[in-house]
Amino acid sequence: MSDSLDQIFIHAKQWLLSFISGRAPDWLIQIASSLINIATLLGVFLTLFALISVLERKILGRMQNRYGPNRVGPFGLFQPVADGIKMLIKEDIVPDRADKIVHFLAPVLIAATAILSLGVIPYGRNMTPFVIDGGILFFFAVGSTTELAVFMAGWGSNNKFSMLGAMRAIAQMISYELPLIITVLPVVMIVGSLNPDKIVGAQAAYSLGFMPHWFVFTPWGATAFILFFVSGLVESNRTPFDVPEGESEIVAGHMTEYSGFKYATFFMAEYIGMFAISGLGITLFLGGWRAPVHFLDFIPSYVWFFVKLSILLFVYIWLRGTLPRTRVDQIMNFAWKFMLPMAFTCVVAAAVWHYTGRGLRGWLWSLAVIAAVYFTLSILLDTRRKFAPRTYRFAE
Amino acid sequence: MSSIAFVAITILTLAAALAAATLQKLMHAALSFAVMFVGISAFFFLLGAEFVGLVQIFVYIGAVAVLIVFTILLTRDDVGKVQSFNWSGVIVAIAVFAGLVWAIANTKSLPLTPPLIEPVRVQRIGELLMTNYVWPLQCVGVLLTAALIGALILVMEEKT
């Protein structure tokens, strides 16, 4: 029963396709199946987007000891509908001497890339929308085009603030793209393939019944996941690193000149980017749609995926609620001086772990390597930057 | 189906390339340049070399396009002025094109149909990289670091 429940969506799709499978040529069938995938994907994640946008405000509220939006619908659940309608009916202002085409294309491109990156994540047992041999690479390739889109947004609106915001965003995203990819490297190295399904497959086994072989439980896996999660935060311009559209400084960064539906798409793209990054994180480190314990296997795979996803999202929102915004140069330094070396050590630690027999001994050895590098780095970075005495500068 | 795709992609790429070559507005040209590379990677997908396509997107659109756009940004003061367009280049290009086409037409063994192949998996490429092509890989590594440092030095603001 669990299997049929697990594969319910797949069967549904097969059922739909059966209508046209007989009559149409095969490329039409292919297109149809990919269309179905896309449709379900959009449906699921757009509703999730709406839900999360409200939940985020309610959770933040609760964190700040206040209620979130609770006026619209029961417990404020219809708030996204209200927001959506608000966005739609707002006038779409385009700056006069802005670069019309670029201005218009920017939001489209951002949304497209975000959605594209969703396509390769395995949501459940053989529920990966597009199975590409170099799935992970596809994810990052598409991810990297967001910078161009952000730039187009910044440039198209012909506004100094937006331009500056775009610059900052791009700088930030480029410098964190490197650690992001290098943390993924150990996983791919251990699994030996760029295909997400194979990666999830590699985390299938359980040791002693209740210990799943997720990579996050290996020393290098843990550090890699943390680094991956932080880079993910930066990639999606989330809270601690949401400098580009830091309200207090440069209005809305590259999105200042956008209003109405274009702004909505930017907003949506941001959330979908967040979903994609966390989805990938889950696939790589948290065993994808695998159950944490063996005996909970009966629950369908996609349920586990979304449970893990919601946990990660909560962490996102949690972070947004608590951490202050970091300065741009601190972000940069942090990336190049701490994240990159640590990422490389994860690769080394993974190698050590692998060659010392993947057992406890390997575990300990890789932990030692990581600990050693961590401490030297902290000493190195720390000594040179004692906390500068607080200097007060008053406006003249 | 693939022939239709082939035609579509060709049109997309060539149009984007022509736009990149001829558009007066620099930014539009640069962006069409990026679009062209999407077209080219599509080509690669079509020819069964996914990995190269992905790398193409990743490298060109991810890095080079951004670089170009940034350079255009940094050298903006005369962007507004109309850049003159000299026609001798066009003539030479057309001549070369005609020459190449003539050469292609003349070589006998070319009109082949694509044989069926199983797609090259990334793992296979990884193996090759690590076995036959280790030396070129190291050289490219050195080259890239050198380029990195070189570019940095060239662009670094003098401390004065």
Next chain:
Amino acid sequence: MTLSILLVVSAALFCIGLLAALSRRHAIFILIGIEMMLAAANLNFIAFWRFAPQPAQPTGMMVAIFAIAIAAAEAAVGLAMVIAVYRHFRTTNVDRLDRLKG
């Protein structure tokens, strides 16, 4: 989709790159032209690999990969130079950058 047609397409791409390099006055567009030419070359490599009698060693692909890497490095350095030249000469108009005149 025969090989010769593909080659014609890549030749076209190459010539468009040449056109860009030769006719545009802006320094960056010369680089863009060069990138196009390189891409056309990659296309040829992959095409020949694809149409080669199977089972062909994927050398074409390997060469393409390395070519892409090198082209990227070249682009980076080229653009750095353009910026340096701009900072020095306050112009990127190639016609005026003829200090190496004979």
Next chain:
Amino acid sequence: MNSWITSNVWLVPAVPLAASILILASGKSARRSAVAFAILGQVVALTMSIFAFVSTLHSHSFRVVENFTWFTFGEQNLRIGFVLDPLAAAMLIMITLVGLCIFIFSIGYMAEDKNFSQFFAYLSFFSGAMLGVVVANSLLLLFVFWELVGLASYLLIGFWIERPSAAAAAKKAFITTRIGDMGFFLGILWLYHQSGTLLFYDGGRGCLENAGLVALGASATFIALLIFCGAVGKSGQFPLHVWLPDAMEGPTPVSALIHAATMVAAGVFLVARVYPVFGVGAINGVTPSLTVVVWIGVITGLMGALIAVAQFDIKRILAYSTVSQLGLMMVSLGVGGVAAGIMHLLAHGFFKALLFLGAGSVIHGLHHEQDIRKMGGLRRLMPITFSTYAIGMMALSGVPFFFSGGWTKEEILHATSNWPRSHLPHYLMLIGVILTALYMTRQIIYVFFGNRHAASEHGRESSRVMTLPLIVLAVCAILFSVVLTPAWPWLESYLTGHSARFDPHLLIQPMIIVSLALVGAGVSLGIWIYRRAGETDPLQHAQPALFRFLENKMWFDEIYERTVVALSAILARLSDWMDRHVWDGLVQDIGRIGQFFGRVTTSADERVINAGVDESTSGAHGLGRLMSRWHSGQIQTYLGAVALGMLALVLLYAWLG
């Protein structure tokens, strides 16, 4: 007994030479020391000569030879040496004795001359050189001293250099003797070439000994004649006698020493010394060279005597008499009477020196008046000079019995009489004797007898220092005849190496009577012609044309002037012209050719090379400029070029492939 002197007989010439050098070194003002050195030198030389003469008496055909190597060049070495034999010894005595008398005479004669010491230096230099000629054993050494003698004669003739005539006379003497010496030098070379040695006597290998003579072979006559040229030049024989009369320009002691006793005798001595060469291949004593000697002697003798008759200058008459006497000596040598010639040479040395010194004291007395027509009646004014002069005149004209000249002349006539070749020379010599007697009596009458003329008004006798040598010489002229008489021909035997026997019967010889008759005829003819001697010479009155002919020395000077001198002038001008036009022209042409080539190369250089190089450089420059236009700095043009190039390659490849 070879005494010390025989082995180093070279000391005899060395002493006077050293004396002359000392005089010169001690400077012009040291008059007294100059005389002392000169006289001392001469006395030492005389004593050494006497010792040498005594040492040669002991053995027959005495000959001592001292040879040594002068210098070596390559592997050949030149040997010279000194010889002492009767001929040399006799000559040594005669030269030194006569020299001493002349030295003493010239003290008085040259007293008021300003470069007095220089005169004595030259005199002793001359006597040293003459002694050298006599004792030389090698023809080359003889030639060296021969040249020194020539030099000395030049210096002495031209002593009063400020007088142009003296300078011209010295130059003339030197040049004419040089012409003779040239022949002499060629003879030496030829002889050396033939015989390989110039030494006279070298232990059998000398050129005068048999080995050397045989080596000469056929060329002996020519060598002899060439050497005879030297003798002709030096002794003033027929063609080259013109310098002797002009040499009278020198002071009288010089004339006495050089032109009476010594230098002119050198030629005769040379022929006597080298006589074996003349005698090679003689057919009963007659060789072609000797015949030539005879005829030259005859011509000179007659010519000298004839001219002497027509001269008015007291010294010129004596000069021409010397010429004729030398001719006579040459004839005696030519006909084979070597000893007779030498004996006449010695006797002539004494009485001719006596006559010259007499003339000198006459000139000195009459304050340098030399024309005999202005003299006369000096008999009472200058008795000593008159008496010694008369003795000299008697000896010269050949009066036999008491006077040496007579005996020697008689010997010569005897020798010429039995010359197998022809008797003509004998008869011509007889005429010569008559003529000699004639012109001597003419001179005596003009100078000493007759009434006094203008110049002789204040004539008075010379001082003792001048008359003493006259007396000594007069005594010698007389005593010398003792050894010459045929009764006891000691000197002849001494010279020829035979033993001499005293035989009074030989005293009377037919030839003596003939010569006595001839002399008597000559003297009486002279007295008869010149007893009314006045301003004009009777002969001139009788035969004016002939007389003028003789007076002008048979126009020899003029002939020579027109011929030899003119010829040489022509030659000089020709060579000058040759030099200026031919050689100079040639050099010019070569230079011009060189210039021509230079011009050709420079023009080639300019037009061809420079132009070429410039052309190529400008070509390269043009090409460079053309190419540089391509370097427009536009990067796109470069790219375009690259593309086109590539296209071309592709097409080429496709087209070829």
